[in-house]
Structures are given as structure tokens and as C-alpha cells.
Amino acid sequence: MMGSAAYSQTIEKEAPKGFDQVRTSIATGKLDSVQYESKTVGTTRKALVYTPPGYSKKKKYPVLYLLHGIGGDEKEWLRGGTPQVILDNLYAEKKLEPMIVIMPNGRAMKDDRAVGNVFDKDKVEAFATFEKDLLTDLIPFIEKKYSILTDREHRAIAGLSMGGGQSLNFGLGNLDKFAWVGGFSSAPNTKPPQDLVPNPEDAKKKLKLLWISCGDNDGLITFSKRTHDYLYQKDVPHIYYVEPGVHDFKVWKNGLYMFSQFLFKPVDTSTLTKYTVLGSPASTNIRSAKYPQILPDNRVMFRVKAPGAQKVQIDLGKKYDMVKDTAGFWNVTTDSISRGFHYYSLLVDGLPVADPASESFYGMSRMASGIEIPDKEGSFYAMKDVPHGDIRIKRYLSKATNSWREMYVYTPPGYDQSSDKYPVLYLLHGGGEDQRGWATQGKTDLILDNLIAEGKAKPMVIAMLDGNVNNAGGLAGFNENVLRSFENELKLGAIPFVESNFRVANDAKNRALAGLSMGGLQTLYAGIKNTNLFSSLGVFSSGWFANNPKLSDPQYTFMKDNASTINSNLKNLWISMGGKEDIAYQNCQVMMKKFDELGVKYTYSEYAGGHTWPVWRHDLFMFAPLLFK
Numbered sequence: 001m002m003g004s005a006a007y008s009q010t011i012e013k014e015a016p017k018g019f020d021q022v023r024t025s026i027a028t029g030k031l032d033s034v035q036y037e038s039k040t041v042g043t044t045r046k047a048l049v050y051t052p053p054g055y056s057k058k059k060k061y062p063v064l065y066l067l068h069g070i071g072g073d074e075k076e077w078l079r080g081g082t083p084q085v086i087l088d089n090l091y092a093e094k095k096l097e098p099m100i101v102i103m104p105n106g107r108a109m110k111d112d113r114a115v116g117n118v119f120d121k122d123k124v125e126a127f128a129t130f131e132k133d134l135l136t137d138l139i140p141f142i143e144k145k146y147s148i149l150t151d152r153e154h155r156a157i158a159g160l161s162m163g164g165g166q167s168l169n170f171g172l173g174n175l176d177k178f179a180w181v182g183g184f185s186s187a188p189n190t191k192p193p194q195d196l197v198p199n200p201e202d203a204k205k206k207l208k209l210l211w212i213s214c215g216d217n218d219g220l221i222t223f224s225k226r227t228h229d230y231l232y233q234k235d236v237p238h239i240y241y242v243e244p245g246v247h248d249f250k251v252w253k254n255g256l257y258m259f260s261q262f263l264f265k266p267v268d269t270s271t272l273t274k275y276t277v278l279g280s281p282a283s284t285n286i287r288s289a290k291y292p293q294i295l296p297d298n299r300v301m302f303r304v305k306a307p308g309a310q311k312v313q314i315d316l317g318k319k320y321d322m323v324k325d326t327a328g329f330w331n332v333t334t335d336s337i338s339r340g341f342h343y344y345s346l347l348v349d350g351l352p353v354a355d356p357a358s359e360s361f362y363g364m365s366r367m368a369s370g371i372e373i374p375d376k377e378g379s380f381y382a383m384k385d386v387p388h389g390d391i392r393i394k395r396y397l398s399k400a401t402n403s404w405r406e407m408y409v410y411t412p413p414g415y416d417q418s419s420d421k422y423p424v425l426y427l428l429h430g431g432g433e434d435q436r437g438w439a440t441q442g443k444t445d446l447i448l449d450n451l452i453a454e455g456k457a458k459p460m461v462i463a464m465l466d467g468n469v470n471n472a473g474g475l476a477g478f479n480e481n482v483l484r485s486f487e488n489e490l491k492l493g494a495i496p497f498v499e500s501n502f503r504v505a506n507d508a509k510n511r512a513l514a515g516l517s518m519g520g521l522q523t524l525y526a527g528i529k530n531t532n533l534f535s536s537l538g539v540f541s542s543g544w545f546a547n548n549p550k551l552s553d554p555q556y557t558f559m560k561d562n563a564s565t566i567n568s569n570l571k572n573l574w575i576s577m578g579g580k581e582d583i584a585y586q587n588c589q590v591m592m593k594k595f596d597e598l599g600v601k602y603t604y605s606e607y608a609g610g611h612t613w614p615v616w617r618h619d620l621f622m623f624a625p626l627l628f629k
Contacts, residue, residue, distance in 0.1 A: 014254065014258075015253070015257040020082055020257075021085070021089075023089055026053075026088060027054060028088045029052045029053050029084055032048070032049045032051070033049075034049055034141075036137060036138060036141035037141075038108070038137040040108060040129065040132045040133040040136060041108050041109060041137075045108075045138075046074050046105060047105065047142075048075065048102075048103040049100065049102055049146070050102075051146070053098075054098070057147045059098075060149045061098055061099055061149065062100070062148075062149050062154035062155065062264045063154065064157070064158065064260070064263060065134065065138075065139075065155075065158075066083065066101050066102065066163075066256070067106045067158070067160070067162075067163025067164075068103070068159065068160065069159075069162045069163055070118050070161060070187065071114055072163075073112065073113065074104055074105040076114075077103050077160075080249040081160075081252055081253050082253075083103070083253075086253060086260075087260065095261050096261060097263060099260075100146055102142055104138055106127055106162070106163055106166055107123060107127060108126045108127070108129040109122065109123070127165075127189060128169075130170075131170045131173070131174075134170060135174065152176060152177055152206075153208065155180070156181070157180070158182030158183070158256070159184065160184045160185055160249075161184070161252075162189055164182075164183035164184045164187060165183065165189035165191075166189070167181060167182060168181060168212075169196065173191075175202065175206040175207065176206075179208040180207075180208050180262075181207065181211070182209075183213070184255035184256070185220055185251060185252065185255075186223050186224055186227070188223060193226055193230030193231070194230065196227065197230065200234035200235070203236050204237065208267055209238075209239070209263070210236070211241065211255075211258075211262070212224050212240050213240075213254075213258070214242060215245030215248075215250075216243065216278050216290070218246050218251070219247065220247060221242075237272055239273075239296075241255070241276045242276050242277065243276075243277040272296075273295070273296040274296075279293030279296070279301050280293060281293055282300075282373075283372045284358055284359045284370050284371050284372045285357055286356075286357060290303075291304075291357055292355070292357065292358065294371075297336050298373050299335060299336050300316075300371065301331070302314050302330075302333075302334070302355075303331050304355065305328055309348050310349055311347075311349055311350070312324070312347065312349075314332055314334065314344060314345075315345045315347050316337065316342060316371075317342075318335070337373050338609065338612075339373050339374065339376070339614050340372070340378065340612060340613055341371070341373075341613040342370065342371050342373065343361065343364055343368045344358075344371055346369070354368060355369040358371060361436070361437075362437070378614075378617075380447060380450055380451075380617075381617055381621070382446065382450070384446075384450055384453070386413075386452075387414065387449065389413050389415065389445055389448065389449055389452075390410070390411050392408070392411060393406065393409075394408075394409055394497070394501065396497040398492070398493030398494075398497075399492045399496070400485075400491075400492035401469065401485075401489060401493065405493065407466065407494060407497075407498075408435050408438070410439070410462040411461055411502070412448065412452055413449065413452065414459070415459075415503070421503055422460055422502075422503065422505065423504070423509075423511065424460065424498060424499075424502075424504045424505075424510065424511055425460055425461070425462045425511075425512045425513075425514060425627060426462075426463050426465060426490065426498075426512070426513045426514075427463065427620075428465055428513075428516070428523060429466075429518075430519055431518040434466050434467075435465055438464040438620075439464055442613060444462055444620060447621050448460070458627065458628045460627065460628060461502055461504050465489075467518065469482070469489050470486075478521075480525075483521065486522045487526040490513075490522075491530070491533070508531075508535050509628070510535070510628060511533055511534045512537070512538070512572075512627050513526065513527045513534045513537055513538070514537065514539070514574075515539070515540065515542070516619070517611065520541060520542020520584075521542050521544070523537055524539055524542065524543075531570055532569060534569075534570070535570065535627075535628070536572035536627050537572065539575045540576050540615075541576070541583075542584050542587075543575075543589075543590065543592075544587065546587050570601075572623075573600070573601065574603050574622075574623055575588065575602050576605040576623075577604075577607075578606075578608065578609045578610045578611055579608040581608070582610050583611045584611060605619075605622060607622075
């Protein structure tokens with residue numbers, strides 16, 4: 001049976017028309033109704049059994065246990081899904097390994113009929129009781145009555161809705177019994193992912209295939225999505241299959257058609273992320289927007305309606321030409337996009353505009369669309385059930401600029417209930433961004449909430465400043481006067497406002513300064529010049545320009561003359577980079593070599609990802625625990 005060298009993944013990605021229609025002149029399987037004694041329930045119970053065309057007791061077969069939903073019984077699949085027709089047709093096309101399919105009643109109670117209120121407590125509990133009935137009563141009965149291979153590698157379980165939840169719960173909870181597990185539109189009875197797969201490494205070793213599918217308009221899709229998200233984060237191979245549809249047999253029949261073709265064959269796990277029709281809406285989409293959609297392999301499907309446009313592109317650093325359909329929608333699927341947050345634009349007849357389907361962020365010196373790509377290493381900025389601090393938007397009249405300015409301020413959990421004075425991190429954005437960057441793109445509050453909850457960082461106030469001061473010339477106009485203007489704003493405007501309006505300590509050991517890119521240069525300038533004000537400096541993806549000695553040389557001269565003071569005042573001079581692909585990488589390497597020559601002490605860290613927000617989020621995650629200790 002296992003002699004075929006071909007992988008199961010030579011199948012199509014969606015059932016073709018007529019897959020569930022009876023065909024004449026093909027061999028057909030047989031349906032039987034059986035009864036078995038259930039010691040678990042204390043009664044005789046029923047199940048339907050499908051044996052494949054040509055079933056022979058001289059041969060041993062693998063088995064699939066196929067479970068129904070909360071309002072069904074052992075005949076629900078037969079009534080709504082015609083599984084015997086789907087399987088017969090697949091056998092005729094030589095797409096299926098011969099298998100026996102068992103359709104039991106998953107409501108393990110003496111009166112197991114789908115009558116009355118199927119949501120009654122005792123009826124719902126009976127679906128959980130079925131795990132014991134299945135393992136101790138039904139499986140032994142089936143293996144005694146039919147010619148069946150009894151090892152876990154030849155046993156599969158799948159189901160729809162409530163039965164999908166049962167299949168995931170029972171299959172993943174008994175990997176010594178099942179190697180193939182499928183959940184179609186799994187219901188709220190599905191256990192939380194960390195309970196389903198408490199040992200991801202064990203699951204990776206034992207699972208032959210884990211299948212999770214759902215219709216995109218199914219109200220229960222959140223249960224499938226949370227399971228997929230966890231498995232993605234833990235790197236457990238699986239198929240997350242989303243298709244157009246709701247909570248009905250159209251979706252479930254397609255699920256059976258697709259899932260069954262994988263069973264009891266070699267599985268190439270490297271291709272599993274390709275098996276879906278649709279993706280999941282990005283978390284950065286506006287409310288109810290279906291596109292952009294992110295596919296399991298992090299390709300992105302964009303769909304934009306612009307019937308009057310002549311040319312539409314998506315600009316994600318790389319430009320993708322979109323194709324117009326007859327309804328006036330422009331469509332494209334990108335390559336796989338790297339993890340985390342990315343700015344992007346629509347180019348409509350050459351004009352860069354924000355995508356109306358996505359949230360917009362101030363970046364690239366204008367409002368631009370943003371898309372959040374799932375990150376396996378991103379749990380440190382995930383929303384978790386921990387105490388949460390606040391982001392406060394504060395406007396103040398700066399004495400340095402004599403103008404109204406704005407900052408975003410993070411206060412830690414319990415700030416308002418405490419009388420303590422907190423340390424402060426002043427945190428700076430990059431060029432083309434503003435004070436909103438660290439709060440929105442950077443997820444500062446979630447990073448600190450999680451660190452504080454785990455006891456890894458001291459509770460602190462974080463003032464996210466607007467670093468755009470007196471620089472109308474962009475990069476070409478970035479000179480020491482611009483840096484000096486920011487230094488004045490920091491010392492005469494921002495710090496006095498924070499210390500007058502928040503309950504914070506006002507000494508150097510309780511102040512830190514950090515910034516990314518342009519903000520890193522501001523940190524190098526204002527921080528190094530004022531080590532009497534700060535105990536720690538963080539320089540993310542930045543460095544003095546190697547090709548601008550007019551700007552850089554005076555900074556190195558100051559550091560040479562004050563190296564001893566700098567080293568004694570600073571507990572941390574923490575420099576980080578997004579790997580060699582970071583546009584600031586070479587400048588930073590030249591700068592650190594100069595620091596070595598000058599005897600300035602620092603710590604260096606690298607996190608691959610280039611000059612991007614995923615890197616800077618991780619920088620904050622690594623830097624914050626070092627502070628104020």
C-alpha cells in the first residue's frame with residue numbers, strides 16, 4: 001500500500017465540479033451500519049462504516065474516523081456530505097489510498113439522538129465523553145470486526161464543526177493513537193492551542209499531517225485561526241486551508257475531498273503552506289476589509305477596485321504589477337514577504353497613494369499603508385492576558401522652540417494607583433516618521449507590558465518624542481545645527497515637561513535615551529554630549545556617517561577628550577544593527593572601530609532583518625531589560 005513513491009501533494013487545491021456527483025460505470029464502496037457495546041456509556045451504540053471498492057479481508061486497511069457536528073449523528077455526513085460518492089470518485093481517479101471510514105455518533109450518552117436542545121449541558125459534555133468511548137470501545141470493536149492496520153501511522157481522525165474540535169482534541173491529545181488529524185470548521189469546543197499542542201517538538205515527530213480548514217465567512221474561523229497562529233509560531237508543519245464559504249457542507253465536502261487525498265501517503269511538509277484557496281486578512285486591515293490577505297507562506301494577495309485606472313501596482317519595496325478583472329478589481333499575489341511590519345503604497349497610474357483597505361501610518365514622510373506579516377519570533381509583542389499600561393498623547397509648549405509639540409507617553413501597569421516615582425526612557429523615531437512611530441509601528445506598550453509581566457524589565461515611563469526639529473533639508477540638510485536643535489528641545493522642552501507632568505525620578509541613573517536610524521544619530525549626539533543626564537544610551541540601526549567627516553570628526557574629537565567620563569557615566573552604550581542588509585551597517589562598523597580606537601566602551605548586538613521595524617521592536621525588547629538596574 002505504501003509502495004507509491006509519489007508524494008500525496010500532486011493533487012489540486014480545490015475540488016473540481018462534479019466531485020460529489022454519482023458516476024456510473026465505476027466501482028463503488030459499501031456502507032454498513034454496525035452496533036457496538038460501549039462500556040463507557042453503558043449501552044449499545046451505532047456507527048456507519050464505509051469499506052472501499054474491492055474490500056477484501058485478505059488485505060489490511062488504514063482507517064479514518066469521520067466525526068459529525070453538534071446537531072448531527074452518525075448519519076449526518078451521509079445526509080449532507082455523501083462521503084461515499086466523494087471517495088468512490090477519488091478511487092476511480094486513483095487519487096486515494098484504499099481505506100475504511102468510520103462515521104460514529106460523537107454524542108456519547110445513552111440517549112444520543114440529536115433531539116431537543118442540542119446545546120444542553122449534558123449533550124455538550126457527551127461530546128467530550130466520546131474520547132473515552134472512541135479509544136476504549138469503538139476502535140477495539142472496529143479493529144476486531146474489520147481487516148485493519150492497527151498502528152498509529154494507519155489511523156486518522158477528522159470531523160466537521162463540533163466534530164472538528166473533537167478531532168483536534170482527541171487526535172492531538174493521543175498522538176500515540178493517531179498520526180493524521182483534520183479539523184473542518186472546528187467549533188468552540190476546540191481546546192486552546194497551548195493545550196492542544198503542549199509539546200510542539202513531540203507533535204513534529206509524530207504527526208504525519210495536521211489539517212485545519214474553514215470557510216472565510218464562517219463565524220467560527222477565529223478558532224481555526226488561533227490554532228494555526230500558534231502552530232506557525234511553534235513551527236509545527238500543518239495545512240491551514242481557507243476557502244470561500246460559510247459553516248456548511250459545501251466547505252466540509254471540499255475539506256474531505258482535499259484531506260483524504262493526503263492520507264496514508266508520504267507527505268512533503270515543505271509544500272504544505274501552498275495548500276489553500278484564500279489567505280487570512282492582515283491584522284492591519286481596516287475593520288471588515290477582506291484584503292490584503294496573507295497566505296500561510298507569507299505571500300500576500302492584494303485586491304483593489306479601480307475600474308478607471310490604466311495601471312495599478314503595489315509598491316512593497318519591490319513593485320508588483322496588478323491585473324484587472326472584468327469587475328474592475330485589480331489583483332496580484334506577491335512573493336513571500338519577510339516578517340513583521342512593512343510600509344507599502346498603491347501606485348495608481350504612477351501616483352503613490354494609501355490603500356483604503358489598510359490602516360495608514362506616518363512613515364516615508366507621508367501617510368502610507370502598513371501591513372503586518374506574521375512573525376514566528378514575535379510573541380514578545382503579542383497581545384497577552386497580562387496587566388496593561390497606557391499610551392497617553394500629550395501636547396506641550398516647548399521652551400526650546402516656543403511652539404506646541406506632541407509626545408506619546410507610555411505609563412506602566414499600576415501607574416495611576418502607585419505613589420512611586422518611575423525611571424524614564426526617552427525614545428526616538430527614524431527619518432520620515434514622528435512621535436507616533438514607536439507607539440503604533442513599534443508596539444512599545446505591548447513589548448513593555450509583556451516584559452514587565454515576566455519580571456524582565458523594571459516598570460518605566462517611556463516618552464516617545466517628535467524628533468523633527470529644524471530640518472527642512474532632509475538627509476542633505478542633516479548637520480550639527482539640526483542635532484543641536486534637537487538637543488535643546490530634549491533638554492529644555494521634553495525632559496522638563498515629562499518631569500513636571502509625570503511622577504518620575506529626575507536623576508541620571510533613572511534616565512535613558514534611545515533611538516533608531518535618525519533617532520540613533522540624535523541619541524549619539526545629545527546622549528554622548530550629556531552623559532551627566534543619562535545612564536544608558538541605545539543606538540539602533542545607526543552610526544556616524546563615514547563619508548561626512550565635517551559632521552562626524554567633531555563628535556569623535558569630543559569623545560576622545562571625554563572617553564573616561566563617558567565610560568564612567570554610562571552603564572550601557574548599546575549599539576544594535578539589523579545585519580549586513582541594514583543600510584546603516586557599514587557606517588556603524590566604521591563608527592565602532594573608531595570607538596575602539598578612542599577607548600569608548602559599548603555593547604554590540606545584531607538581529608537580522610535590515611533597516612525595518614521588526615528589527616527595532618526586537619531592539620527595544622533587548623534594550624529595555626538592561627535599564628535602571
